[in-house]
Amino acid sequence: MTRIAYVNGDFLPLDEARISVLDRGFLFADGIYEVSAVLESKLVDNESHLLRLERSVGEIALAMPETRERIEEIQKELIARNGLVEGVVYIQVTRGAADRDFAFPKGVKPSLVMFTQEKNIVASxxxxxxxxxxxxxxxxxxxxxxxxxxxxxxxxxxxxxxxxxxxxxxxxxxxxxxxxxxxxxxxxxxxxxxxxxxxxxxxxxxxxxxxxxxxxxxxxxxxxxxxxxxxxxxxxxxxxxxxxxxxxxxxxxxxxxxxxxxxxxxxxxxxxxxxxxxxxxxxx
Incomplete structure (x- = not known):
């Protein structure tokens, strides 16, 4: 089964998922991530993780790319598309792509990348x-x-x-x-x-x-x-x-x-x- 990722509005095969070489997450590590566990194809304590994501992006003056509700919808869609029973959903938000300069770029949309990974958690x-x-x-x-x-x-x-x-x-x-x-x-x-x-x-x-x-x-x-x-x-x-x-x-x-x-x-x-x-x- 081909793994499916989410990149800035699109669901696509993982080996086709791409971000710009100018993405500030790549150039400066200018971004935030979260990992939510999945058990029996359901998200574990997910609200806590999304609230922490919201706090972390706020601490670096980075806008949320989507609402918490929409991010959870994407998480669940990825779980379904990948047939994930047990594992994690990874979320990464970066300040987006712009010419390399240390100061925050103006008018740039944040990037949102998400994917799933199978993992044996309960019977580890x-x-x-x-x-x-x-x-x-x-x-x-x-x-x-x-x-x-x-x-x-x-x-x-x-x-x-x-x-x-x-x-x-x-x-x-x-x-x-x-x-x-x-x-x-x-x-x-x-x-x-x-x-x-x-x-x-x-x-x-x-x-x-x-x-x-x-x-x-x-x-x-x-x-x-x-x-x-x-x-x-x-x-x-x-x-x-x-x-x-x-x-x-x-x-x-x-x-x-x-x-x-x-x-x-x-x-x-x-x-x-x-x-x-x-x-x-x-x-x-």
Whole structure:
């Protein structure tokens, strides 16, 4: 089956999808992206992602190319055209195409590109056995709360992690973990308290993070929003990450050292099941 993409008003085969070489997303990484999970051919927590898209474009003075309602219609059309059952829908908005100049061009229409990817999320082997992470210095810019397409630092970090046999990179700044290369980071203390860094310009406000914390609070699981170090993570009872494309994955080693007994912990396992139930019940 030929994959179908969406580019500025047109649905077309992925291998025919094109943008201009003058597109500012290509030239300057002047753009924003979002990723929404798909489960049983339905969008998971999609309103949260579209609201974050709207916020991010606003933070860089970029107009939304379509209404949130229209973007969701396009997402659903792509899911249908691609016969997607489980995976993600990727959205990218850039400032559009214009002659190369650093200042914002006038009278240019933003570009909107979208496509789907199949992905095994629910039955992921990594979620069953846990993942390994590698820590690296956080060399990114100061506005990580904006979901920018400028991802070179994350690419380099995740490549270093892959070369070390790890599935994720954890960024370190001032002795504390900020977040993963494409995920939010959590630990569980000996007293079964979930600890995660509070939202700020230092991290992306994760949509899965937000939903998971709400689900944990409903079940009266204690939560602390504060920074923590690698040493604290290594002595934690459990560690895990969240993201739209992975839901929740336990972390079993950090820089080659085991977290607890080196196996997925009971709370992370339970929270993953709770989130999957939430995703199935609310997807639309």
């Amino acid at each position: 082997p990594l979620a069953q056995r846990g993942i390994a992470v590698k820590t690296l210095p956080d060399i990114r810019w100061a506005r990580r709360d904006i979901k920018s397409v400028a991802l070179l630092a994350q690419v380099l970090a995740k490549q270093a992690a892959a070369e070390a046999g790890c599935q994720e990179a954890w960024m370190i700044e001032d002795g504390k973990i900020t977040e993963g290369g494409s995920s939010t980071v959590f630990i569980v203390t000996k007293d079964d308290v979930i600890v995660t860094r509070p939202n700020s310009n230092a991290i992306l406000p994760g949509c899965t993070r937000k939903a998971l914390l709400a689900l944990a609070e409903e079940r009266q699981i204690r939560i602390e929003e504060r920074a923590f170090s690698v040493d604290e993570a290594l002595t934690a009872k459990e560690a895990f990450i969240t993201s739209a494309s992975a839901f929740l994955q336990p972390v079993v080693t950090i820089d080659g050292a085991q977290v607890a007994d080196g196996k997925p912990g009971p709370l992370a396992t339970r929270l993953r099941e709770i989130y999957i139930d939430f995703a199935r019940a609310t997807a639309r």
